[in-house]
Amino acid sequence: MSDNELGAFLRARREALKPADVGLPDGPRRRTPGLRRSELATVAGVSVEYLTRLEQGRDRNPSMQVLTALADALRMTPEERIHLRNLNKIASGAIGLCPSAYQGPARTVRPTVLAVLDRLEPAPAAVVNRLGEVVARTSGYERIFGPVGLLDGDPPSLIKYVFADVRARTAYPEWDKVADEHAAVLRLEIGHGDEYAAELVSELSFAAGDAFAERLSGPPEPVRMAAVERLAHPDAGELRLAREVLDLDGGEQQLLVYLPADAATSAALDRLTGRHPGALRAVTA
Numbered sequence: 001m002s003d004n005e006l007g008a009f010l011r012a013r014r015e016a017l018k019p020a021d022v023g024l025p026d027g028p029r030r031r032t033p034g035l036r037r038s039e040l041a042t043v044a045g046v047s048v049e050y051l052t053r054l055e056q057g058r059d060r061n062p063s064m065q066v067l068t069a070l071a072d073a074l075r076m077t078p079e080e081r082i083h084l085r086n087l088n089k090i091a092s093g094a095i096g097l098c099p100s101a102y103q104g105p106a107r108t109v110r111p112t113v114l115a116v117l118d119r120l121e122p123a124p125a126a127v128v129n130r131l132g133e134v135v136a137r138t139s140g141y142e143r144i145f146g147p148v149g150l151l152d153g154d155p156p157s158l159i160k161y162v163f164a165d166v167r168a169r170t171a172y173p174e175w176d177k178v179a180d181e182h183a184a185v186l187r188l189e190i191g192h193g194d195e196y197a198a199e200l201v202s203e204l205s206f207a208a209g210d211a212f213a214e215r216l217s218g219p220p221e222p223v224r225m226a227a228v229e230r231l232a233h234p235d236a237g238e239l240r241l242a243r244e245v246l247d248l249d250g251g252e253q254q255l256l257v258y259l260p261a262d263a264a265t266s267a268a269l270d271r272l273t274g275r276h277p278g279a280l281r282a283v284t285a
Contacts, residue, residue, distance in 0.1 A: 004057030006087040011055045013074045014040050021075060044073035060091040068206065078164035081207040104196055105129040106252045107155065109136045113248060113255065122273035124241075124258040130189060130251065131200055132159035132182060140273045144241075144258070147234050158182060159200065163208040173230045173238065181225060183215035190216075228261045236268040 015034030019026050022035065022043050030036075037055070041048045046066060053059040062070075067088055071081050106129045117125055117138050124144045126137035134141075134156040145151055148171035150161045159182045162168045162175070172178045189197035204212045231239045240261040245254055260266035269275070 004091075006060065006084075006091040007055040007057045009084060009087055010051075010070065010074075013076065013080070014055075017074065022073060040070075040073055044069040046070070057091075062088065064206065071206075077166060078207040082160075082164055082203060085203060085206050105131045105133060106249065107133065107135050109253070110249075113253075116255070120257065122275065124269070124273070126256050127248070127253050128158060128256060129253050130185075130194075131157070131197060132185065133157050135253070140269075141258070143272045144231070144233065144236075144239070144269075148231070159186065160204070163204050163212045171232055173232055174226070177226055178229070179211070180215060183212065184224070187216060229258075233268070233272075236272055239265045239268055241265065 014037070015032070017035050019035060019039060022039070024035075024039055024043070037051050038048050041051045044051075044066075046069065050059065050066075054062060067084060071084055074080075076084065109127050113127060114136060117127065117136055120140075121138050122140040122143075124138060124140040126134050126141045128134055134151065137151075142151060149165060149167045150156060150158070150171070152165075153160060162172070162179055162182050168178075169175045186197055186201055190201060201216060205216070225243065225245065227242065229241045229243060231241060233239050241258045242261040244257040244259065246257075247254055260269050
């Protein structure tokens, strides 16, 4: 890694855009690709001199307002916004949380819980921690949620996927309900003074904007899980999944088990997981 990853990323994104992408005329013939610095500065509302310092690494601590303006002007995706924010933290030296007595999210799963997952194979099941990170899963879970991109993170995160991955809106036909549910989880953690949850909230507020921030504006409320979660699987079509949730270690982790909520989903899960037809029967939800 170079010592100016933030500046290099901003320049690469600027050069990847055309004036028409940001509502500007093409103008005369260009010697270099993409937007000129002056054009980006105009759209973002910053000075050309300041943008030059950022790209050259002579300024390494832009405010969140400046980062937001640049991300908006550069038409960054949620994933690119998260990357920009992380590069800014590295460049400014703020790469870790302040020392805190609050315990980080549990990413180690007890052997007995892993044994339970093994016995559940090939049913779709996973262990998630309090911040929605998937820390263990069955192969059946991978066959359902891997193709929609949910497991691409390191570690995979249900909450980040819902708010910061554009594929989530296609994967979840009832995305608004799913988003409300995950936002409610974070509101409760913030209410408990969880600094790790607060850091995740800060990250997603920058990455997802109003779609996330507005859901955090209300007071903490009990999490209301829908009886059935709908998932648009690229190979199996729409699945209707009933979820059973079991708290582990005082709520630090949860075991999620997914069951078919109708006959069509039961048959689809049989095909995906390699069970013989009728092995995983639908449950009433």
